[in-house]
Amino acid sequence: MIIVPRRKLGSQGFEVSTIGLGCMGMSPLHGSSKPAEQMIEVIHAAVESGITLLDTSDLYGPYTNNNIIGKALEGEMRHKVQLATKFGIKSLSGDTGMVVCGDPAYAKEACNASLIQVGIDCIDLFYIHRVDTKVPIEMTVGALKELVEEGKIKYIGLSEASPETIRRAHAVHPITAVQLEWSLWTRDAEEEVIPTCRQLGIGIVPFSPLGKGFFSAGPKVVENFASNDFRRSLPKFQGENLEHNKIVFERVNEMARKKQCTPSQLALAWLLHQGEDVCPIPGTTKIENLKQNIGSVFVKLTMEDMLELESIAASVKGERYSPAVMQDTWKYANTPPFSSWQAA
Template sequence: MQKRTLGSQGLEVSALGLGTMMMPNDEESVRTLRGALDLGVTLFDTADLYGEEYAQQRFGGNEKLVGRALKGQRDKAIIATKFGITHTQGPKGDPAYIKKSVDASLFNLGVDYIDLYYQHRIDPNTPIEETVGTLAELVKEGKIRYIGLSEAPADQIRRAHAVHPITAVETEYSLWSREVEDEVMPVLKELGIGFVPYSPLGRGFLTGQIKQFEDLPKDDYRRHYPRFQGENFTKNLQVVSLIEKMAAQKGCTAAQLGLAWLLAQDDYIVPIPGTKKLSRVQENLGALQITLSADDLAEIEHISPKGFASGARYPGSV
């Protein structure tokens, strides 16, 4: 397994991690998590709000799944989880909330420490310096090893890093979501912070497996996302077909090509594609064997230029 280092504090992880957000708490998910570990994946990404219980305003379901699956093999896994999204109060990052959240996550995961602890969204009512200062205390206490931020703008990253080294920033990044290239990625490179792209395959769209809106299950959250709807869907699908054609010429899948493109952007990038199936994990890992030439990268830029995606990332956003 190829390894990469997140941040300047020495956190070494597999070059591809595994996002667990969409995993139900069942035996197939357990097999997928354990199988991924056996294949050499070491970075497992969860959050306190992930899980089927979220609709009932209960947190921790997905953390419990990850903890159950990795029990007995803790020394082989790098567990990343997050705090800071609430049901009714908006993003939270005050000291009392953080201390309560970390203890709950430790309990749900069944571990003594969390490797990488992210603030899921910036709290507009708590200065980032106060949030990171509290996280730094948790590092000293041994409850967490490294500090991360999720979907944080460049100025907040700078302010946070001035208080305590930030190891990684997690943000959406893929061929159809490249906004972070403008301001965030230059700051990460400058400060020596790792980058963990979530939804690196465009929430599954870039895999080529979704050919029509009806391919999405009726309860699938993506049905509500603008890029999966109407004219946007049709326009985006046209570009995906070109990506599939290039992938076929390269002897790989569209998913592998998309991940190989991400990996080729820089060596501080560690994507975390999410999947419920071990076969998909195996397919995704195939991206590590793909070398893209300068001509390949230029061709990808030509067929899927920055900003090609039609529609907003989230409902109600620009």
């Protein structure tokens, strides 16, 4: 059996598998619900293969994702994983109306709720899912620091945070990991956010490392989107952008054939070669895709391969999200308000 090796995430001693498992798709945020029993099988297969970092959020479902993971981690399984979950986006009505909340009292309330939902007594990595522009980050992180002191969480993380926010948060309590979108599909964090993390010794956890499924299924992934799948609204999947990005996929696919791997493995390998401080969290609901993702750990790339992939990636067309939703990303982290949308 292939066993995933480990690496250190951040500078506080947190050691995780080289890649993690993103569990968002196991709940109906992508427009369709999956049977809990099948999702538990995927989680167990991941853990048995050496994946230790499981990523979820109280938003996913909402709450049902935490419940699924709780069932999967019953018994000895809990001791084989590090659980990362998030708080800070409150669902107002199902999975549509949402608001960011970084209030210190709510942070503690959300932590206690997640502990109950998963059925554990300590969260390994607790992320602030989105930055609340109405609450100083120092206050939110201060509440998490108290949770660390109480033994309810071990490490603190940020998601979709700007360099300034990261620095301010880190000054209150060491930040172990920053979660951000990073892939051949999306590279805007490379200029400022990633260098800031590295300067401060913070681990980097790329979400959507396969471009929202683009590098795993190719352009045909669009055909399989449910009618209410939020990815339908993404600029990269629309019109001329999609037609152009089909060419990008073909170039990646051609290179993958030469490397005797799949396009998804090549895309993940590119991320893994960015540094030992990077732990991508590809999501999947299928064991065969899980096995492919694990195989990426063993794909070796030369400097020439890396440069070729970056040249291909440079031609990707389309923003990450629509203009309204882009206001909620790290680039505009100090610009309220937060709109209603499907979060990653």
